[in-house]
Amino acid sequence: MVIFDELPPEIAAQWGRLKHSQEETLLVAMSDIRHDGRFGARWIVLTDKRVVVLSDLAPGEDGEVSLDVSEITDARAEPLVGGGRLEVKQGGYFTPILEYSSSLGDKFTEVARGIQQLAKDEPFGVTTDIPRARCQRCGSLLPDRHRNCPRCVRKMAVILRILSYLKPYRALAAVLIVATLGRALVQLTPPLLTRRMIDDVLIPQENFMLLVWLVGGLIAANLATGGLEIAGGWVGSWLSTRVIANMRAQLYQVLERMSLTFHNRKGQGTLLSLVTRDTESLNYFMIDGVPYLVVNSAMLIGVLSIMVLMDWQLTLVIMLPVPFVVMGGAILVRRMRVLWSRVSQNWAMLHGQLNESLSGIRVAKAFAQEDAEIERFDRRNEAVARATVHESRFWDTSFASLNFLTGTGVFIAWLMGGSSVIDGSLTLGELTAFVQYLWMLYGPLQWFNRIYSWMSRALVGADRVFDVIDTPTEPYAEPDKLNVRPLRGEVEFREVTFGYDKTKPVLKKVDLHVNPGEMIGLVGKSGAGKSTLAHLVCRFYEADHGTVLIDGHDIRDIELTCLRDQIGVVLQEPFLFSGTILENIRYAKPDAEVPDVIAAARAANAHDFIVGKPEGYDTLVGESGNRLSVGEKQRVSIARAVLKDPGILILDEATASVDTETEFAIQQAISRLIKGRTTFAIAHRLSTLRNADRLVVLAEGAVAEIGTHDELLAKRGIYHNLVEMQRTVSRLRAVER
Amino acid sequence: MATDVALDEEELVLIGDIGPGTTDAATISLSRGSSGQMRVEIDGDRCLLEGKAVWAFPLTLKNYVSILDTKNKEFCLIEDPEALDEESRQILYASLESYYRVYRIRTIRAYRNDWRTSFWIVETDHGLREFVMRWELDSVLQPSEHEVLIIDIDGNRFHIPDFRELDESSKRVFDLIL
Numbered sequence: 001m002v003i004f005d006e007l008p009p010e011i012a013a014q015w016g017r018l019k020h021s022q023e024e025t026l027l028v029a030m031s032d033i034r035h036d037g038r039f040g041a042r043w044i045v046l047t048d049k050r051v052v053v054l055s056d057l058a059p060g061e062d063g064e065v066s067l068d069v070s071e072i073t074d075a076r077a078e079p080l081v082g083g084g085r086l087e088v089k090q091g092g093y094f095t096p097i098l099e100y101s102s103s104l105g106d107k108f109t110e111v112a113r114g115i116q117q118l119a120k121d122e123p124f125g126v127t128t129d130i131p132r133a134r135c136q137r138c139g140s141l142l143p144d145r146h147r148n149c150p151r152c153v154r155k156m157a158v159i160l161r162i163l164s165y166l167k168p169y170r171a172l173a174a175v176l177i178v179a180t181l182g183r184a185l186v187q188l189t190p191p192l193l194t195r196r197m198i199d200d201v202l203i204p205q206e207n208f209m210l211l212v213w214l215v216g217g218l219i220a221a222n223l224a225t226g227g228l229e230i231a232g233g234w235v236g237s238w239l240s241t242r243v244i245a246n247m248r249a250q251l252y253q254v255l256e257r258m259s260l261t262f263h264n265r266k267g268q269g270t271l272l273s274l275v276t277r278d279t280e281s282l283n284y285f286m287i288d289g290v291p292y293l294v295v296n297s298a299m300l301i302g303v304l305s306i307m308v309l310m311d312w313q314l315t316l317v318i319m320l321p322v323p324f325v326v327m328g329g330a331i332l333v334r335r336m337r338v339l340w341s342r343v344s345q346n347w348a349m350l351h352g353q354l355n356e357s358l359s360g361i362r363v364a365k366a367f368a369q370e371d372a373e374i375e376r377f378d379r380r381n382e383a384v385a386r387a388t389v390h391e392s393r394f395w396d397t398s399f400a401s402l403n404f405l406t407g408t409g410v411f412i413a414w415l416m417g418g419s420s421v422i423d424g425s426l427t428l429g430e431l432t433a434f435v436q437y438l439w440m441l442y443g444p445l446q447w448f449n450r451i452y453s454w455m456s457r458a459l460v461g462a463d464r465v466f467d468v469i470d471t472p473t474e475p476y477a478e479p480d481k482l483n484v485r486p487l488r489g490e491v492e493f494r495e496v497t498f499g500y501d502k503t504k505p506v507l508k509k510v511d512l513h514v515n516p517g518e519m520i521g522l523v524g525k526s527g528a529g530k531s532t533l534a535h536l537v538c539r540f541y542e543a544d545h546g547t548v549l550i551d552g553h554d555i556r557d558i559e560l561t562c563l564r565d566q567i568g569v570v571l572q573e574p575f576l577f578s579g580t581i582l583e584n585i586r587y588a589k590p591d592a593e594v595p596d597v598i599a600a601a602r603a604a605n606a607h608d609f610i611v612g613k614p615e616g617y618d619t620l621v622g623e624s625g626n627r628l629s630v631g632e633k634q635r636v637s638i639a640r641a642v643l644k645d646p647g648i649l650i651l652d653e654a655t656a657s658v659d660t661e662t663e664f665a666i667q668q669a670i671s672r673l674i675k676g677r678t679t680f681a682i683a684h685r686l687s688t689l690r691n692a693d694r695l696v697v698l699a700e701g702a703v704a705e706i707g708t709h710d711e712l713l714a715k716r717g718i719y720h721n722l723v724e725m726q727r728t729v730s731r732l733r734a735v736e737r
Numbered sequence: 738m739a740t741d742v743a744l745d746e747e748e749l750v751l752i753g754d755i756g757p758g759t760t761d762a763a764t765i766s767l768s769r770g771s772s773g774q775m776r777v778e779i780d781g782d783r784c785l786l787e788g789k790a791v792w793a794f795p796l797t798l799k800n801y802v803s804i805l806d807t808k809n810k811e812f813c814l815i816e817d818p819e820a821l822d823e824e825s826r827q828i829l830y831a832s833l834e835s836y837y838r839v840y841r842i843r844t845i846r847a848y849r850n851d852w853r854t855s856f857w858i859v860e861t862d863h864g865l866r867e868f869v870m871r872w873e874l875d876s877v878l879q880p881s882e883h884e885v886l887i888i889d890i891d892g893n894r895f896h897i898p899d900f901r902e903l904d905e906s907s908k909r910v911f912d913l914i915l
Contacts, residue, residue, distance in 0.1 A: 039864035081795070082894040083838030093772035093787060101838070102892040133891070141869045143854040143890065150851070338850040338913045345872045 002114070002128055004107055005030035011043055011054050018054075018066070023047040026124055027114050029107055031100040033083065044086070044098055046114055048124075051088065053098055065097050075115035077108045084108055088115060106130045148467055150460045158459045161466060162282070165243040172235055179232035180291055184298035186224045187440070188306065191433035193217045199429030232291060240286035248279045251465055257473035260540045264500060274468060278461035285458035293451055296444035303437045310430055317416050318438060321409045325445050328405055332398045339391040346387045350380040406442040413438055474560060481559040487566045487647035488551050489516040489678030491537055496546035498536060506532045508701040509546065519679040521692030523719060528698040530682045534650045537680065538567050550648075568646030568677075570670075572653035574637035576625025581610055582617040584625070584636055588644040600643040603672050605665040606635035631662035638669050649674060651681040655688055663688070686723055695719060759801075760813040762820035767828040775832050777804055777812060785812045790832040796880040802829060839886075839894040840866065845907040855914075857887075859895065868893060877914070885911065 007015060007028055019025070027046040034040040035055060045052045051072065053065035067088060074089035078096075084105050087094040100108050110126040117124050131145030137152045166173045193214050201211045255263075255271060263271070307315040357364065357373050364373045413435050420426035475481075491514040499505035507529045514520055522530040535541055536548050539555050548555040555563065568588075576584045585597050592600075597617070601607040609632055613619045625633045634654060641649065651670060655663040671691060674681075683689050695712055697705035697719050705717050712719035764780045770787065777785040785806055793801035793814065802815045815821070818829055840861035847858040858867045868889040870876050878886040887895040897903065900911045 037863060039861075039866050080835075081837045081839070082892060085835075091772060093770065093774050095772055096835075099838075103889075105891070141856065141867055143851075143856075143869050143871065341850050341855075341872065342914060348872075 001025055002027040002126055004028060004111075004128065004130075005043070007043060007045075007054075008041075008056075010056055014054055014056075015043075015045060015052075018052065019047070020049065023049045026118075027111065027126065029111050031086075031098050031108070032104060033099040033101060037099070039101075042098060044111060046111070046118065048118070051097065051115055051118075067097070069115075069118045072115060072119040074119055075112045077105065077112040079105065086112055086115075088119075103133050148463055150456075150463075153456075153460050153463045155456070155459050158463050158466065162243065162247075162286075162462055165246055166239065169239055169242065172239055176232060176235045176239060179228045179235065180294045181298055183225055183228040183232060184295045184302060186221050186228065187295075187299060188302045189221045190218055191436040191440075192306075193221070194436065195427075195429035195433035197429070198432055199427045203428060236291055237287050240283055240290075243286070244279050244283040247282075247465060248275060251275060251279070251469055254469050254471070254473055257476060258468075258471065259474050260535075261500070262471065274464060278465055282458045282462050282465075285454055289451055289454050289458065293455070299440055300444060303441045307434065307437050307441075310434060311417075311420070311426060314413070314416055314420065314426070314434065318409045318413045318434075320412065321405055322442075322445065325402065325405050325409075325442055328398075328402050329445065332402060336391070336395065336398075339387070339394055343384070343387045343391050346380070346384045350377075350384050353377055353380045409438055409442060410435055476560050478559070481562075482553055482557050483559050483562045484551055484553060485562060485566070487563075489518075489647045490514065490549075490551050491648065491678060492549040492552075493533070493536075494547045494549065496536065496543045496548060498532060498541060498543050498545075500532075500541070505544070506701050507536075507543075510701075510703055512696060512703060512706075514678055514680075516678055517676050518694065519674055519681060519692045521689030521695040522680060522682045522698060523686065523689065523695050523722065524698035524704075529701045530698055531652055533698070534652060534680045534682060537648060537650065538569065539563060565644075566647045567650065568641035568644050568648070568673075569650045570634070570638055570641050570652065570654045574625070574630070574633040576621045576628070576633055576636060578621065578623050578625075580615075580618050580620055581613075581636055584621060585617075585639045585643055587640055592643055596643060597639075600639040601636075603642045603669060604635045604639035605669040606632070606639050609635070631659070631666070634662075634666055635669060638666065638673060642669075642673055647677060649677045649679045651679065651683075653682055653684065655683070655685070686719075686726055697722075758814055759816040762815050762817050765813065765815060765821060765825065767821070767825035769828060775804075775828055779813060783812075788812055788832075789836055790829050791836060792833065795837070796878065796886065802833065837894075839896045842887075842895050842897045842903075842907075844904055845910050848910045850913075857889075857895075861895065866893075866895075868895070879915070885915070 005028060025045060025047050027044075029044050031042045031044065032039060034042055035057070040055075042053060042055045045054065047069075049069055051065070051067045051069065055064065067090070071090055072088045074094075076087050076089075076094060078085045078087050078094070083099060083101050085096045086098040086100070086108050087096050089095075098108075107130050110128075110130065114124060114126045116122075117126075133142060133145065134140065135142055135149035135152055138149060140149065140151055142149055197211065197214045201207050201214065252275060255275070304315070353376060357377060364370055413431070417426055417431040417434055421428055421431050491512075493510045493512040496507055496510045497505050498507045506527075510529075510533065512533075522533060524530050532541075536543060536555075537550075539548075539560065542556065550558060550563065577587065582597060585600060586592050598607060601610055601617075610617055610619070619627075621628055621633075621636075625636070628636065638654070651674075654670065655666045667688065670681075674691070681689055681692060689695060690709065692709070694706060694708060696703055697712065697717075699718055705712055705715065705719055707715065713723065760779060766778045766781075768776045768778070770776050774787040775789065777788045785804065787807050788804045791803050791805060792799060793803050800817055800819075802818050804812045804815070806812050815829075818826060821829060840863050842859045842861055844860045845857065846860060846865070847856075849856045855870050855872070856867070857870065858865065868891075870887055870889050876888050878888070880886060883899045883901050885897045885900055887897075889895070897911075900908060900915075903911070
């Protein structure tokens with residue numbers, strides 16, 4: 001039974017009364033929109049015989065639904081703007097039975113799939129692996145479904161894990177602790193020295209030698225503070241940078257070995273932010289935040305202890321404003337957070353605007369829209385200025401108010417302490433020391449909230465990093481896997497079903513057998529599943545159901561590196577890494593001999609253009625290869641694949657982005673490359689697949705037609721229509737020219 | 738000096754000739770099918786058995802309504818829905834209402850900002866709702882000066898027609914965020 005949400009007792013009781021004795025409950029899920037459209041709970045229960053909708057409203061007001069599965073022919077989760085609707089098909093039309101907000105879209109897609117399976121008499125099976133909207137521990141809404149709850153981050157566990165990275169540097173960590181605590185201790189001494197100076201030298205106007213010693217003490221304290229600060233800073237920044245660099249390196253290693261499913265789910269932006277921003281904010285916190293926290297915590301304890309020892313009654317009185325200072329600091333930080341966020345948001349918008357305007361400057365000029373762009377920039381610029389002024393004014397006002405509040409403690413100290421000096425129960429030196437300690441006490445108190453919030457954010461970032469580090473990577477090093485070398489290239493799909501989103505299969509029960517050395521042309525509309533089929537051969541993704549076999553072995557039983565070592569891929573958008581052409585061709589086989597590199601380049605029709613460049617094979621290709629033309633990049637990427645000498649080759653729209661002449665050169669290269677290798681070639685231009693031994697036409701995720709070009713044309717089916725359509729388009733283009 | 742160039746008008750396809758492709762509302766008739774689906778007929782000639790109505794400009798111009806078939810292909814575009822007959826108009830607005838789930842915020846009960854994310858508890862015309870909004874370029878839209886549309890991380894939409902009409906504490910949130 002699939003329980004997305006537990007039925008509350010009253011609904012469970014209601015269901016207990018309604019449930020027929022012979023029916024089996026298969027699924028329970030809760031919606032967040034009531035029958036009348038208001039927010040509130042409603043439940044759907046799927047049994048092997050019925051679809052039942054329940055609510056806690058009075059009978060007659062609850063819009064209760066009970067439908068026999070036998071009357072339903074289909075079901076769907078119909079997306080709306082800002083919500084969704086579960087609909088079932090009866091008598092040829094879909095009828096709504098339940099609504100939900102956009103937050104529950106994934107869940108109700110699964111519910112619809114379950115109803116669909118029941119209606120079509122298929123085996124019941126839905127996934128419960130749906131990201132939760134709320135934290136299961138604290139119940140609060142999650143700002144990111146794929147991340148841990150920031151409120152429930154176990155701060156101590158994260159801190160301990162960060163500290164575990166210090167293990168190799170124990171000695172330096174000890175130096176840092178001594179330097180930090182020593183600094184706090186030394187900073188406590190100047191008020192004690194000034195006390196003695198006032199009471200034992202200045203008031204009695206005697207004992208010059210003592211004055212010299214005390215001033216010497218002050219200088220020593222000052223020097224020690226500076227020295228310890230420098231030592232702590234040097235060691236601290238080195239340690240923190242080292243720890244974070246190690247963490248970042250570990251994170252990157254994990255990211256490289258993560259599955260494409262993980263990369264698709266997280267997105268490039270999130271991962272970039274994880275490697276750069278999250279680790280960097282932790283670095284800053286460790287360099288600046290941790291020393292501040294340690295020094296000031298130690299100072300607080302020290303100052304309070306000394307003050308209590310000096311005069312516990314006066315300490316109690318002057319501590320009166322402390323709760324207000326702490327509360328004021330908290331309020332200030334909370335409000336400032338909103339203002340900082342607004343400034344940052346406005347800056348982000350300005351950056352976005354600037355980036356867009358500069359990237360699109362040709363378009364702006366072509367449409368003579370420079371003035372409009374300037375106006376758009378001015379608007380964003382003004383917004384940044386307004387937000388910054390607001391933030392600065394609020395900061396200045398609040399900071400001054402907080403300082404005044406802090407000052408009240410000092411006023412009390414002067415008033416109460418002054419009267420004690422007058423009546424002789426306190427010396428002037430003691431009072432002066434008291435006031436100095438007071439400033440040392442209030443200063444850190446104001447900012448502990450800010451530091452705490454800073455720490456929380458840094459720890460949440462660290463938790464996100466650890467979350468990824470702990471995610472299982474692709475299985476590269478499994479000892480019991482098969483090392484099949486060389487691959488003969490026999491590929492078989494047995495009832496393979498796969499979807500990037502498990503609820504929406506892209507491939508549905510695909511059966512296909514490919515002989516070693518055979519060239520298969522994959523044909524079909526965009527989204528038909530051609531590239532997905534090829535991706536499964538590389539095991540970039542794993543089938544949800546069914547099996548992919550290579551040379552008769554389940555692909556999951558073959559060692560991953562062994563498999564990918566023997567598959568060559570040429571993509572529509574060739575990707576080269578910054579470096580030389582030589583390095584890029586050697587990417588798959590770094591130890592390849594130069595004659596082999598040249599032979600690969602010749603086979604790819606790339607040698608001539610390479611040697612024609614001033615730096616030949618040593619030409620730097622630039623970031624992502626952007627100093628080469630698309631055709632040149634494509635030929636380098638083919639050379640890269642040739643050098644690998646793969647048993648299986650995947651050509652995914654390899655000639656789609658190039659002109660006819662370049663296409664011809666690439667086609668020549670490809671025809672040399674495919675000899676003796678099992679090849680999956682994907683192309684929209686059907687003429688490029690004329691060399692294929694068989695063509696596989698995919699339609700809506702299933703194999704619709706298989707055969708040679710002539711066989712499929714004679715069949716007058718989907719392939720025939722596609723060919724006709726392309727002929728018509730070609731004729732039209734010829735007329736246009 | 739700019740020189741006027743004479744163009745052969747016959748070769749030009751003018752935008753005015755193409756037009757917006759709207760269908761005269763007077764020729765459109767909407768009705769309900771046996772399962773409640775919206776049926777659309779144009780001039781008693783073309784008929785769509787199951788359609789849905791969507792705004793072409795949901796934030797700015799509420800007079801353009803597009804009627805789509807079940808595969809989201811446009812069947813017709815209506816420029817002036819008010820020109821439909823009474824029954825058709827009611828069916829059209831009911832279809833629009835059933836497609837857009839936009840909740841009107843009456844008051845903001847709680848607002849908490851945590852860097853790029855904000856947490857809201859709001860009282861809407863459909864009851865109390867808690868949501869999370871991430872500060873992105875398209876998460877707070879201002880169709881007009883005092884009108885705000887907030888889109889939460891899941892795509893739920895919350896509308897404030899005029900934030901000046903909110904209570905003082907709710908208004909303060911907008912002073913902070915806009």
